[in-house]
Amino acid sequence: MADGYFDIESLAKYLHLTPERIRKMAEREQLPGQRVAGEWRFPKTEIFHWFEQRIGLADEPEVKRFEEVLQAQHTAATGDALSIKSLMTPDVIWLDCPCRSKPSLIREFCQRVADLGHIWDAEKMVAAIQAREQLHSTALESGVALLHPRRPQADNLNEPFLALARTPSGIPFDGPRGILTDLFFLIASDSEAFHLQLLARVTRILSQPEVIGSLRAAPNAGAILDILLAAEELVV
Numbered sequence: 001m002a003d004g005y006f007d008i009e010s011l012a013k014y015l016h017l018t019p020e021r022i023r024k025m026a027e028r029e030q031l032p033g034q035r036v037a038g039e040w041r042f043p044k045t046e047i048f049h050w051f052e053q054r055i056g057l058a059d060e061p062e063v064k065r066f067e068e069v070l071q072a073q074h075t076a077a078t079g080d081a082l083s084i085k086s087l088m089t090p091d092v093i094w095l096d097c098p099c100r101s102k103p104s105l106i107r108e109f110c111q112r113v114a115d116l117g118h119i120w121d122a123e124k125m126v127a128a129i130q131a132r133e134q135l136h137s138t139a140l141e142s143g144v145a146l147l148h149p150r151r152p153q154a155d156n157l158n159e160p161f162l163a164l165a166r167t168p169s170g171i172p173f174d175g176p177r178g179i180l181t182d183l184f185f186l187i188a189s190d191s192e193a194f195h196l197q198l199l200a201r202v203t204r205i206l207s208q209p210e211v212i213g214s215l216r217a218a219p220n221a222g223a224i225l226d227i228l229l230a231a232e233e234l235v236v
Helices: 008-015 019-027 044-057 060-078 102-115 122-135 192-206 211-217 221-233
Strands: 034-036 039-043 144-147 161-171 181-188
Touching: 008 019, 008 039, 019 039, 039 044, 044 060, 044 192, 060 192, 102 122, 102 161, 102 181, 122 144, 144 192, 161 211, 181 192, 181 211, 192 211, 192 221, 211 221
Parallel strands: 144 181
Antiparallel strands: 034 039, 161 181
């Protein structure tokens, strides 16, 4: 199978589903794919985007299953387990971010992490995040946005990381029903699979009661990191 596509067998293995289930989902147009010479072909980029959308819409048990599937893929490839502790440090937690608009938040957040040495080219990351936002805003009803480039930028990262910016009050970020956003996670990964796994992990952490409120009330970066690490222990 060409590198840019799954067939039914490889997609079934990737998603931990049966080939028959994949075939039925494709026939019902529940998966992005097309028949080529009578055989189903699924573009990997579209499957990853489909997976990302499913994570955003799923309830906690389904997100957990997604994360377990992705964890198995990541561990098989690298031998490592995902951990917020290895991805986030106090220096990438920006409290009292003064930005008041979506463009300025994206630009200044990327520049900040670039100044810290986590990415090489801030403008490249800005452009990629803006391209992703044009598809559909990453802002959630909870007042949180999960910023990320449309495609991972392995060549633009020192190493994968998770960053957080918090504004004193909400700003317009194209959230559902015009809801303002005041917490902004920046997810920077070096592969599609790792990005999806990290997105699922952050989603599960934020779904826990009181976590988002605690992040808003935390007095400093250390306290925010402690909240996230404690919440992570409850989902792994």
